Amino acid sequence: MEKGKKQSSNDNVTLLQFVSTMAPLIDMEKEAEISLSMSSGATRSLDSAQKKGSTILNLKCVDAQTGLMGKSLLEFQSNKGDVLPPHKFGTHDVVVLKPNKSDLGSPPLGQGVVYRIKDSSITVAFDDIPEEGLNTPLRLEKVANEVTYRRLKETLIQLSKGVHKGPAADLVPVLFGERPPTVSKKDIKFTLVNSNLDHSQKDAISKALSSKDLFLLHGPPGTGKTTTVVEIILQEVKRGSKILACAASNIAVDNIVERLVPHRVKLVRVGHPARLLPQVLESALDAQVLRGDNSSLANDIRKEMKALNSKLLKAKDRNTKRDIRKELKTLSREERKRQQLAVTDVLKNADVVLTTLTGALSKKLEGFSFDLVIIDEAAQALEIACWIALLKGPRCVLAGDHLQLPPTIQSVEAEKKGLGRTLFERLADLYGDDVTSMLTVQYRMHELIMNWSSEELYHGKIKAHSSVAAHTLYEFEDVKKSSSTEPTLLLVDIAGCDMEEKKDEEDSTLNEGEAAVAIAHARRLVDSGVQPANIGIITPYAAQVVLLKMLRSKEDKLKNMEISTVDGFQGREKEAIIISMVRSNSKKEVGFLSDRRRMNVAVTRARRQCCIICDTETVSGDKFLKRLIEYFEEHGEYLSASEYGNE
Numbered sequence: 191m192e193k194g195k196k197q198s199s200n201d202n203v204t205l206l207q208f209v210s211t212m213a214p215l216i217d218m219e220k221e222a223e224i225s226l227s228m229s230s231g232a233t234r235s236l237d238s239a240q241k242k243g244s245t246i247l248n249l250k251c252v253d254a255q256t257g258l259m260g261k262s263l264l265e266f267q268s269n270k271g272d273v274l275p276p277h278k279f280g281t282h283d284v285v286v287l288k289p290n291k292s293d294l295g296s297p298p299l300g301q302g303v304v305y306r307i308k309d310s311s312i313t314v315a316f317d318d319i320p321e322e323g324l325n326t327p328l329r330l331e332k333v334a335n336e337v338t339y340r341r342l343k344e345t346l347i348q349l350s351k352g353v354h355k356g357p358a359a360d361l362v363p364v365l366f367g368e369r370p371p372t373v374s375k376k377d378i379k380f381t382l383v384n385s386n387l388d389h390s391q392k393d394a395i396s397k398a399l400s401s402k403d404l405f406l407l408h409g410p411p412g413t414g415k416t417t418t419v420v421e422i423i424l425q426e427v428k429r430g431s432k433i434l435a436c437a438a439s440n441i442a443v444d445n446i447v448e449r450l451v452p453h454r455v456k457l458v459r460v461g462h463p464a465r466l467l468p469q470v471l472e473s474a475l476d477a478q479v480l481r482g483d484n485s486s487l488a489n490d491i492r493k494e495m496k497a498l499n500s501k502l503l504k505a506k507d508r509n510t511k512r513d514i515r516k517e518l519k520t521l522s523r524e525e526r527k528r529q530q531l532a533v534t535d536v537l538k539n540a541d542v543v544l545t546t547l548t549g550a551l552s553k554k555l556e557g558f559s560f561d562l563v564i565i566d567e568a569a570q571a572l573e574i575a576c577w578i579a580l581l582k583g584p585r586c587v588l589a590g591d592h593l594q595l596p597p598t599i600q601s602v603e604a605e606k607k608g609l610g611r612t613l614f615e616r617l618a619d620l621y622g623d624d625v626t627s628m629l630t631v632q633y634r635m636h637e638l639i640m641n642w643s644s645e646e647l648y649h650g651k652i653k654a655h656s657s658v659a660a661h662t663l664y665e666f667e668d669v670k671k672s673s674s675t676e677p678t679l680l681l682v683d684i685a686g687c688d689m690e691e692k693k694d695e696e697d698s699t700l701n702e703g704e705a706a707v708a709i710a711h712a713r714r715l716v717d718s719g720v721q722p723a724n725i726g727i728i729t730p731y732a733a734q735v736v737l738l739k740m741l742r743s744k745e746d747k748l749k750n751m752e753i754s755t756v757d758g759f760q761g762r763e764k765e766a767i768i769i770s771m772v773r774s775n776s777k778k779e780v781g782f783l784s785d786r787r788r789m790n791v792a793v794t795r796a797r798r799q800c801c802i803i804c805d806t807e808t809v810s811g812d813k814f815l816k817r818l819i820e821y822f823e824e825h826g827e828y829l830s831a832s833e834y835g836n837e
């Protein structure tokens with residue numbers, strides 16, 4: 191990050207400018223999401239909805255289980271084949287279940303949250319098992335998650351009134367450039383809980399603990415950003431702070447919970463149980479509430495109410511009925527009070543409360559304030575979503591990397607007008623090194639994989655830790671040294687191999703020849719002994735993912751190999767990554783491949799081997815991609831796709 195960048199008018203947005211720019215953009219984004227979902231008037235038929243991926247038709251319920259803190263898990267498979275049709279459902283989406291043939295606007299059998307998705311089935315968590323209709327053909331429809339937008343709007347309204355009181359009153363002027371950030375002049379002394387931390391991580395922790403209002407932790411790929419966030423939390427707990435720790439995604443929040451649990455921190459995870467990893471359920475608010483005294487009292491009251499209700503049904507005398515009703519009313523009030531107390535007890539008692547950013551606006555957290563708000567993955571969150579959490583405390587630590595992908599925005603117009611500009615990036619530009627520490631040792635990639643990204647995006651400042659700097663695929667037991675496992679960097683060129691790109695019905699681009707080559711390379715790796723679970727194929731285009739998954743379903747030995755879009759793989763890693771770039775056309779059009787952040791994420795997912803498959807003629811039309819290709823040619827192996835023949 192460049193030192194103390196001058197504040198440009200663009201960086202120094204005022205609170206009022208921010209509110210007035212964001213309000214219409216949030217509406218645009220909401221509209222765009224609704225039009226992607228089934229509730230859209232633009233969807234005229236069920237078939238077109240299935241093509242859009244917003245509904246899955248003709249399903250059967252194959253399993254029903256209870257147990258997820260009172261929720262019911264229903265698993266659905268297609269009546270039409272082994273694999274679900276292509277769809278845009280993701281875990282944690284809100285969905286409704288309907289009879290397959292019922293009208294578009296018909297009432298649902300139930301509404302739930304997607305719990306798990308496999309190629310062949312989808313599992314949804316419902317509050318109750320729908321009473322009827324489960325034995326007939328069914329369909330699932332994705333619905334827009336309006337709660338999120340309501341919460342974003344509420345936060346904007348709160349900001350628009352000005353923040354002169356409350357826990358964040360002194361932080362807001364700093365984050366809008368009206369007052370400079372401050373640090374404690376006292377020398378901060380601390381003993382590390384994790385004694386393995388490197389010098390850049392230690393330095394970041396020291397700076398974070400000294401900051402009085404704002405600290406940015408810049409964590410390039412694999413540099414232990416979350417490890418550092420966890421240490422900051424542990425140090426702050428030792429100091430007696432109450433902390434709100436958030437991230438945009440549930441998985442990132444759970445990742446922190448998992449790493450804190452062994453340290454026996456008093457923590458609570460707030461969120462819908464279907465959106466939490468099974469291993470963190472013990473820490474969930476719902477689970478802790480169920481274990482509390484007030485909750486068992488509430489339970490006793492409910493039993494009493496049940497008995498009174500049956501008495502009421504049998505009672506004949508008016509006076510008796512009136513008395514019972516009165517008693518029921520009192521009990522119901524008491525039950526609600528006990529329930530609320532049970533929740534408040536758990537939250538009060540916790541040193542660390544963890545939730546997603548939008549979860550921070552949960553009614554349960556109303557009235558709570560914190561000494562410190564930490565946001566992980568802050569460069570992947572909408573600024574307005576960050577504000578939901580930031581309004582709850584006077585100090586904040588934002589961790590992220592604005593040189594990886596920003597949040598996904600559905601509305602092209604809202605994106606153009608700045609909805610995707612993150613708070614992390616804005617503050618990094620506004621205050622630079624004054625408030626930032628960049629982590630500089632990475633623990634994932636072979637040096638050759640790392641160097642390209644380090645030089646291109648991080649001013650050459652990243653170093654590979656000795657434990658990974660020279661690691662190779664063939665060091666694994668059972669992996670043979672072969673022409674496919676030996677190279678760290680591999681470039682497979684489809685130029686001149688007659689493998690032009692195509693468009694699918696949704697206008698997403700795909701490349702059949704390239705997909706076949708990607709699968710062929712994966713097969714070669716597996717034949718040399720690499721575990722399929724250690725291989726990932728990633729590609730920028732959704733249609734290419736569908737095509738690759740179809741090819742994979744024909745090969746048993748590749749069953750456990752992951753296939754994903756680049757965007758969907760951010761934050762993850764594999765020993766071997768195969769990147770299918772897809773674009774191959776005479777106009778040298780590369781579309782959104784040219785976003786340096788996307789290629790940065792793609793390449794840096796690989797630990798020991800990174801294989802790029804592309805049409806070098808086409809992609810070299812873009813200067814940034816040309817340098818990437820040249821780097822791979824210079825430091826890696828070059829093969830023509832024709833060498834994979836008809837494998």
Ligand SMILES: Nc1ncnc2c1ncn2[C@@H]1O[C@H](COP(=O)(O)OP(=O)(O)OP(=O)(O)O)[C@@H](O)[C@H]1O
Binds near residue numbers: 409410411415416
């Ligand atoms: N000081 C360290 N010594 C040894 N290993 C470390 C150290 N710091 C981090 N690691 C390891 O590096 C890996 C990445 O760490 P972590 O998950 O914290 O990174 P991250 O920066 O959050 O990752 P991402 O690139 O996904 O943002 C983990 O396996 C972690 O154990």
